[in-house]
Amino acid sequence: MGSDLVVRFAGEGGQGQVTAAEGLAQAAAQVGYHVQTFATYPSQIEGGPTWAQTRVSTNTILTQGDQLDVLVALNRSAYETHIGELREGGVLIYNSKDFDEQLGGLSIGLDVDSLARATGNPRAANIIMIGAVAQLASMPADYFRQFIEARFRRGRANDDEIINGNIKALDVGFDAAAASGYRVNPLDPPPAIDRQRVLVKGNDFLSLGAIAAGLDIFIGYPISPATTILTFMEGNLNGEGKFVGQATSEIESIGAIVGAGYSGRKAMTSTAGPGLSLMGEGLGLAWMAEIPLVVCDVQRGGPATGLPTKTEQSDLLTALNPGHGDMRIPVIAPGSVEECWQAGIDAINWAERYQGPVILLTEMGVAERNEDVPRPDPSLVVAETRVVSDGSMGNKRYSGNGLAPFPVPGGPGAYVANASEHDEEGDTTHLPQVHVTQTERRFAKLKLLENGSYEAEHTESPIAIMPWGGSKGAARAAYQILRATGTELGWLYTMYLNPLPAALLEELRRKELVIVPELNYLGQFSGVLRGLGVNAHSITQYTGLPFKEQFLVERVREEIAARSGRLARV
Amino acid sequence: MGSDLVVRFAGEGGQGQVTAAEGLAQAAAQVGYHVQTFATYPSQIEGGPTWAQTRVSTNTILTQGDQLDVLVALNRSAYETHIGELREGGVLIYNSKDFDEQLGGLSIGLDVDSLARATGNPRAANIIMIGAVAQLASMPADYFRQFIEARFRRGRANDDEIINGNIKALDVGFDAAAASGYRVNPLDPPPAIDRQRVLVKGNDFLSLGAIAAGLDIFIGYPISPATTILTFMEGNLNGEGKFVGQATSEIESIGAIVGAGYSGRKAMTSTAGPGLSLMGEGLGLAWMAEIPLVVCDVQRGGPATGLPTKTEQSDLLTALNPGHGDMRIPVIAPGSVEECWQAGIDAINWAERYQGPVILLTEMGVAERNEDVPRPDPSLVVAETRVVSDGSMGNKRYSGNGLAPFPVPGGPGAYVANASEHDEEGDTTHLPQVHVTQTERRFAKLKLLENGSYEAEHTESPIAIMPWGGSKGAARAAYQILRATGTELGWLYTMYLNPLPAALLEELRRKELVIVPELNYLGQFSGVLRGLGVNAHSITQYTGLPFKEQFLVERVREEIAARSGRLARV
Amino acid sequence: MSKRNPEYDFKWCPGCGDFGVVRAVEMAIGRRAAERGESIEKTVIVAGIGCSGNLVHLQEGPQPFGIHGIHGRTLPIAYGIKAGRPDLNVLIAAGDGDFLSIGMEHIGPQAKRNLDVTAVVMDNGIYGLTKGQASPTTMLGVVTPTTPYGKLEDAINPLELYLTLGVSFVASGISTKPRELAGLIQQGMDHPGFAIVHVQSPCTTYNDTYEALKGNPEKGIEPGAFDIPADHDPADRSAAIALAGNKAIPIGLLYQRADSTPMQQRLTEARARTKVRTRSVDDLLTGLHI
């Protein structure tokens, strides 16, 4: 455990917690540590309970960390809310300006604002806190000086001045912590620096993946926590033939990307639950008229306006079945920031491959967290593109039992892309046999997506844990702890939720019990799996926060103990 | 079988098939027969393949009838499409103006238009056809004369003239059929006329039920096949405090009935799939802020614009889970026109009882068909009304683990009905514990609805058939045939799909196999049941038409034969 | 559609105004393609849901592309098509209910972007396909199945609305004059920006307005429509607004903004002005290096 450090900065919105956490992560990553951040805050611009956390490790990091080595409490209420999570031997740093009573345990009172002002840079409070944390964790000051060099050296006239000011702030933090005499378990030195790593957030990485797969058109409407995909695209998806637009509503977004997909381009939008709910009819149109497009849903707490800035995995049922009638939309749900890159690529590829809508289902917890991940090589990306009609089919858009070449407007093969049931040329018909054939053909195309990859370990075990999406990390950590402590448990995981990789589905059906940790009330994915003939049962949590490793360890033990006669909650 | 007559009128839209079928039904009902009609047509005002069917029986009628005793074919294509369904010994009447080649079998060529013109009433073609059918089925001419008396005697100066003209037309039909010398199995005389019966369509009966339960406000947007609910309400929901409005979209409808429900009134809207898809976010708001209201979804073929005038049961998943986040909306799905009355009452009552949104899920096949049903006694209706806050809870809208009195604007107990997560007064908060408590409280309220009635027969059988919605009739007919032919099979049925009656769910979980006939591709209800721990398997059909009895008999036999290892299709 | 399917081809009622509109659309796109030496496949018709939208399935001769989507969403779809393929000619065919009721929200945004498409709105003052309910252009007091006491809402004045929303080309046509209508549609397509051709297209089944539009001196019915005087200057927005405010419906070209800059051009110019550097994914990843 000496290789691991978990620090939380807690207080009110506007006190710079997120900047501090990200700064610490950046500094630690710069010198070779693995890092992961997590932040949670209310849906307002100012104030409200806000905290951000950084985990630094010499190992690959799975979660934001259950227990805190250092808690930085910027006000009394933050102290009261979070002190229970400080591990034994952990250190509290508190804002002595806000509350300076005598606190028990290892605690350091710092009036960070005054200290910052004293350095001549009133905005250096974050750097002071980072310095204090680094000292407590015995991280060499040099690392952080390097970080400040790298971060603030930008070729400006006053670079030196800025750098020196920040180094001063760093030292203030170091000294204050040193004076306390406290120490948390010292971090081992970082592994050799791997310059082939990048520090990135889920939303950015996913956007990069989509661009790498050839995304042409992005049209979206702002909504937390998906807005940063829209702004990333506005900033970075440009050049010949590329178009990014802010829509006036999600109904406009989905209509627009249907049009863009129909026009022959690779199109995408991003939204969160409320927007997804508004896109049901449009997604039905895309399914019915077989238009390639991607809707990225960054889940937050639901339903309705819900908890706009909290994390939850409760949009799965809607993603699979966003609107009326028979449809089942392909869903890809990345389990970590690292997987976001490939998920972005695959979502675009899937849409092109089966000629229809795909939902890229991510979540606030993955979207906004920073992770250091291996730098992907864009030149290795295989971008799939629909086969375009050469006109040899006349005006036929559809034929036979599966896919047909896609006629692109301007080229040959004019037809009508039709949201009503239709014949091969897109002419409306309600003849019973046509509806049967076309329905079966639309579903048959999902077969093209059943070859996704998945993880499987200890398949001999009759019981497996199978998380989805952002619960992967905590589930993996729990799985490792459980295996290490002698629990017989298999591991199954995929980011391809629909259609499931065919071989994985077989594997799942063989299991006596599949335990599905998920962040929702209904146990949505386990319900879907039971529908598919898998004896799945969920471990649910609906607090707006991610799982903790230890919570899952205990709950999995309980599930295994009570494994017989598992039934759904509702 | 002598007690039964099935007649189909088939041709192109605009040729009066629906009027003829309804006229025949009305005439037969007037004289004491049981009747049921069915019609199917394309989504256009003129033309397109259209047919309508009437079943007349001395017994209670379960379906529109598998095989035809009489086919009236108004053009060649109708003849070709439908002749295969004419039973052996059945009679074809065809429009000899359109195609007068020699046809095999028992066929009567009538130039109905010329014959009608000859009676002096060019619009009497329907009456002529009814006369011919009556003669073929040996129904006494007197019955139909009575019907014409009753129908056309309206106190106008020229009543006699009109009545005589129509009787003449009737006789023309009688004579033509008599001249052919053909006969179908003669109908037994009708049972004693039960003046306590009404002849009604599903949409009208359901509207009447809702009004009887105290509906105050109805706001809806036109869409087939739900428009007739809107027009029924416009015509009949009036008086002090009542309001009916045509919205400008389904997004406006749902918002408006949220407002009306919040204001303390009983509110409802009606729509079909495309509208339901647009209401997902608004339904989430109603779920979250706990606003009583009813959305009636009259299913048609889906997805997207789909098959606007065909019948399907493919909106179930959307009804249960219309939008993002954790919710599971109560759903009531009447299985026949007769059940529509109680379904209308219960939907309003449920909304009031648990303080939240309810979906009344019906379908084109039930909505538009005529059935003779016992006349309900409105004075026996128990209308439930939410308990209104007396202000003793201060500004608290929610409390404890369940329901609290509902503060009505204008009265005491001001609070904010909030679509974001909220505390007891409706103030927005994202505190984890509050989201947990409120989520659990919202779901706990569903318990108040778990005491619905259900049908159960032969519960000793390890295998049961359990249809839902409008597939009830055909399933019931198949069940009776199967039992009569020695198949061991139980019967389970309820119109309360969510929450299922608690005792029924227990019963279902005890079954080895539950066979669910449903009109969709995915096998939506059986998937839901498997999610609930029931080994259910669907018999699906997705033609846009209702089940036939004989089809289900055969398919059930197959299911029973292959019962082991049942898995979902997708 | 290229082939006819008598078994299920859509049919309008005899006398429906939409017959005139489909003829005009065919004339306009056919003639325009010929004039520019373009293939007809460079044109896409985006259709709404209603009797009117079925126009997309009833094109004779060489087939344009079409998309027949969901109720009220022609404009968002058209926006996406132009975002993807600015080179295509996009024509919208929608009813008054589709365009002005459920789809009303989409007009303003496209006007503000000056999306380079042409919308042909077939106004019969009624919901035809759903059997005769009131639409936004149905007059106050009219009785329909959904307005048994007479319509309670004021009618919309579509021409005035378009002008205020900033639509850069506003014309008004009538289905009984398909040749003139074709001319307006073609002008709209040539206009660089958002064009709306609002067409009086009577519904013989639910709202037969032929006589009301034409007038009938014998019955003392004043004509409900009149030709825009030749001296009207379409560049004059106030004059156009005044025309639109008339009790009778002006037929002809009301307004065409002179300096109309469509969406795509705005984007191209802005990108050039701000000298945006297109960075490859590789570059972007390098920017994230630890």
Add this chain to the structure above:
Amino acid sequence: MSKRNPEYDFKWCPGCGDFGVVRAVEMAIGRRAAERGESIEKTVIVAGIGCSGNLVHLQEGPQPFGIHGIHGRTLPIAYGIKAGRPDLNVLIAAGDGDFLSIGMEHIGPQAKRNLDVTAVVMDNGIYGLTKGQASPTTMLGVVTPTTPYGKLEDAINPLELYLTLGVSFVASGISTKPRELAGLIQQGMDHPGFAIVHVQSPCTTYNDTYEALKGNPEKGIEPGAFDIPADHDPADRSAAIALAGNKAIPIGLLYQRADSTPMQQRLTEARARTKVRTRSVDDLLTGLHI
């Protein structure tokens, strides 16, 4: 809310214009209730989603009812409340994004019905809560996170839009003058029909327009807003439209229709006129007898 929850109470940024608006709303509804001897619970605030909508949670003193729903849907909800309870006073609080972007479709229909509610639109020319993206009132060319090359769409002129859509009471206020604003809101509530009070309410964090609105002669900044001259006749719709067309924003009452008949009154009158007979369910069933 009646009690304060320091743990999670919503807060606006220092200097946010919405502080002035909440004060004005409190003044208006408090004073009006007192004047009419009505309890404050007869008032319902229907709030949109945005920083602005949080006004509903920040009422001081005796609490009105409130509903804080989903983004853009204040007007449909208000329509339903008035359909259910015409006796309630309904006040809407929404942002420019909520009311004029995603919610834009709902303005016209309520204007056509002349729904008897008052909408207070807090216009900061930006999406505040989602961190500073362009809104429909953001000016052409302005750079925001979603418009890196400058906004490509023309801005909406909300006052002109309301007037064309037929809103029967249109006023314009500014958050720095809460007393005057309260007066306008109260007038709007007294108006029998659809009233909109459009308020300039600057966002100090993402779009600080205090100076632009007030002007700064030293920097040569002309005032962006001006008081409507005392001689303006609010019954004169053309004069109102002319005022709205001004480059600077007119503050005060622009327009009030004299013969304003709200929805509920239309219905009551129509029912009386057509002598509708209310038939009981029993009667209706009897009509269906075989």
